[in-house]
Structure formats: structure tokens, C-alpha cells
Amino acid sequence: MERRTIGAATLEVGAVGLGCMPMSWAYSGSRQRGEESLRAVHRALDLGSTLLDTADMYGPFTNELLVGRVLKERRAEAFVSTKVGLLVGEQHIVANGRPGYVKRACDASLRRLQTDVIDLYQLHRADPEVPVEETWGAMAELVRAGKVRALGLCAVGARAGRRPGARLHDTTIRQLERVQQVFPVSAVQAELSVWSPEALDVLLPWCAARGVGFLAAMPLGNGFLTGTLTPGEGFERDDLRARHPRFTAEMMAANQPIVATLRRVAHRHGPSVTPSQVALAWILTQGPHVVPVPGTKQERWVSQNTTAAALRLSPEDLAELATAPVAQGSWD
Numbered sequence: 001m002e003r004r005t006i007g008a009a010t011l012e013v014g015a016v017g018l019g020c021m022p023m024s025w026a027y028s029g030s031r032q033r034g035e036e037s038l039r040a041v042h043r044a045l046d047l048g049s050t051l052l053d054t055a056d057m058y059g060p061f062t063n064e065l066l067v068g069r070v071l072k073e074r075r076a077e078a079f080v081s082t083k084v085g086l087l088v089g090e091q092h093i094v095a096n097g098r099p100g101y102v103k104r105a106c107d108a109s110l111r112r113l114q115t116d117v118i119d120l121y122q123l124h125r126a127d128p129e130v131p132v133e134e135t136w137g138a139m140a141e142l143v144r145a146g147k148v149r150a151l152g153l154c155a156v157g158a159r160a161g162r163r164p165g166a167r168l169h170d171t172t173i174r175q176l177e178r179v180q181q182v183f184p185v186s187a188v189q190a191e192l193s194v195w196s197p198e199a200l201d202v203l204l205p206w207c208a209a210r211g212v213g214f215l216a217a218m219p220l221g222n223g224f225l226t227g228t229l230t231p232g233e234g235f236e237r238d239d240l241r242a243r244h245p246r247f248t249a250e251m252m253a254a255n256q257p258i259v260a261t262l263r264r265v266a267h268r269h270g271p272s273v274t275p276s277q278v279a280l281a282w283i284l285t286q287g288p289h290v291v292p293v294p295g296t297k298q299e300r301w302v303s304q305n306t307t308a309a310a311l312r313l314s315p316e317d318l319a320e321l322a323t324a325p326v327a328q329g330s331w332d
């Protein structure tokens with residue numbers, strides 16, 4: 001698989017990563033499919049998809065434990081990125097950016113991941129109660145201590161229930177400018193997909209201008225852009241899509257023309273090419289610093305998604321994708 005660099009020339013990863021979140025969090029049925037998930041992670045490494053994206057809060061904790069079982073055997077083949085700063089409470093998810101907490105959380109992640117170094121340590125959300133420089137300073141100390149190789153910042157939905165958009169990205173840029181004064185940012189992670197392209201306006205150019213990598217979260221629109229979901233199909237209560245405004249039957253029907261556009265482009269490349277592969281290939285055309293992290297717990301989807309790295313979209317394909325309608329359904 002093509003390789004891409006995240007932030008610095010020494011941080012090299014396969015062009016398509018693996019989002020491990022659906023193996024333990026956010027999607028219904030996640031918790032029952034551990035063995036299948038393990039096979040999916042192994043398959044990713046077999047195919048050169050080296051970036052494994054997890055977080056301490058996924059599960060909570062079980063996602064790192066799962067990734068750790070693979071790292072124990074294949075650490076040298078993997079690039080592990082995890083996250084700190086969010087805690088799953090009884091009622092709510094809360095931010096904690098206190099320096100002492102961050103250092104303890106890192107040690108706990110290292111234990112769960114069965115490794116002595118995390119390749120990319122990302123701040124999941126800034127804590128409104130703690131100046132971001134203080135949190136970032138603690139993370140920088142972890143780099144100096146050799147526990148972490150590089151730092152990243154996530155910008156996915158600043159407040160629960162809000163989609164990222166112009167306001168979130170303005171806030172993120174201000175945060176990025178502040179933390180850059182403390183220690184270099186190697187990567188930014190934010191939502192980017194054919195139906196959520198807002199990051200192209202400000203965040204991607206900011207990263208490109210500074211040699212910062214960009215991890216595209218939710219690159220398949222939480223599964224919608226794969227074309228495998230049918231409008232009206234119900235989601236269980238523990239599935240994030242049960243509350244997501246774009247996943248009501250009405251909005252799923254209204255957004256079908258976006259999938260149809262992906263499908264038309266896919267057919268141009270042959271009968272076996274899928275909308276998912278086109279959606280990922282589109283992200284890869286947005287810059288050499290961009291790495292999509294499609295989430296899945298299924299080996300078959302890992303195989304399909306990694307193949308997207310070899311799909312070359314033509315100017316005609318890109319022009320057609322640019323005509324896809326703006327997605328309907330918003331958190332606001």
C-alpha cells in the first residue's frame with residue numbers, strides 16, 4: 001500500500017488506516033464481536049494498513065485492550081494512535097485535561113496497549129476548565145519521557161450533539177495556534193467525507209501549510225456512504241445513528257443522491273468497485289498529508305477499504321463527485 005507521512009518524515013503509515021472504534025463503541029452489536037474484530041486488525045496489518053486508531057474512552061478501555069492483543073504480537077508492523085481527555089461517566093462523557101490525569105491516563109493506555117510507546121497521542125477534547133497549554137504541556141512531557149512519539153489534536157464535535165462546521169473549525173484553529181507555541185502538532189483528526197467536507201475550507205489548508213498530518217474521521221459517513229444501509233432501517237438505542245439527524249428514515253432517503261453519485265463513479269472503474277472505495281479515494285485526493293481512518297470490525301470491509309488506496313480518480317470522477325448534493329440533516 002502507498003505510504004504517507006504524518007507530521008514528520010519519521011512517522012510513516014499506510015495511506016488508509018483502520019478506525020477501531022466500531023469494535024467496542026458507538027455502533028450496536030460492537031461488544032459481542034471481539035474475535036471478528038481481532039481478525040480485522042490482523043487483516044489490516046497484513047495489507048499494510050498500519051495506522052490503528054483507538055481511544056481510552058472507546059469501550060471504555062476495551063478497545064485499547066483489544067488493540068493491545070494484536071500489538072503484543074505485531075508491534076513493529078503497527079502505528080498506534082490513541083486519545084486522552086474524555087471520561088465516560090454514569091450520565092455523561094466529561095473532559096479531563098488536568099496534567100496529572102493526562103500522565104496517569106497515558107501510563108494506563110500503555111499497559112492496555114501492551115507497548116512501551118504510543119506513536120500518536122491525541123487530545124480527544126480540550127477541557128474547558130483547564131487552559132489547553134497546560135494539558136498540551138503534560139502531553140509534551142510524555143514525548144520527552146519517551147512514552148509518546150508525537151502529538152495530535154482532535155476536532156470532532158466540540159459539544160455533544162453538534163456536528164463540526166465552520167464555528168468548530170475556527171475554535172480548533174485558535175487551539176492549534178495556542179498549542180503550537182508549547183510543542184509541535186503532528187496531526188489533526190476531524191470529520192471529513194463526501195457528505196461532511198467542511199474541513200476542506202480551513203483545517204486541511206492549515207495542516208498542509210505547516211506539514212501537519214490530517215486523519216479523516218468518519219470517512220464513510222458512519223456507514224451511510226457505503227450504500228449498504230437502507231432508509232428506514234432501525235438502529236438500536238446504543239447505536240450513535242439512532243440519535244443522528246442524518247439517519248432518520250426521511251434524511252436517509254433525502255441523501256440517497258449522494259450515494260448514487262458515488263455509485264456512478266464506482267461503476268466507471270469496474271463492477272467490483274464500491275461506493276466506499278470511491279468515498280475513501282476522494283479523501284486521499286485531498287492532499288498527501290491526509291489519511292482516512294475508516295472504522296470497521298469486519299475483515300471483509302478492511303480488505304475492501306484498503307484497496308481504495310490503489311483507486312485513482314480521474315478529473316472527470318472528481319468533477320462528478322463535486323456535483324453531489326449537499327447533505328441534508330443537521331444537529332443545529
Ligand SMILES: NC(=O)c1ccc[n+]([C@@H]2O[C@H](COP(=O)([O-])OP(=O)(O)OC[C@H]3O[C@@H](n4cnc5c(N)ncnc54)[C@H](OP(=O)(O)O)[C@@H]3O)[C@@H](O)[C@H]2O)c1
Nearest residue numbers: 019021022156217218219220221222223226294295296297
Ligand atoms: N476523534 C474523534 O473524536 C473521533 C470521532 C469519531 C470517529 N473517530 C475515528 O474515526 C474512525 C471512523 O469513524 P466511524 O467508524 O465512526 O465511521 P465510518 O468509518 O465513517 O463508518 C463506520 C461504519 O461503516 C461500516 N463500514 C466500514 N467499511 C465498510 C464497507 N466497506 N462496506 C460497508 N460498510 C462498511 C462499519 O460497519 P462495521 O462496524 O459493521 O464493520 C461502520 O458501521 C473511528 O473508528 C475512530 O477511530 C474519531
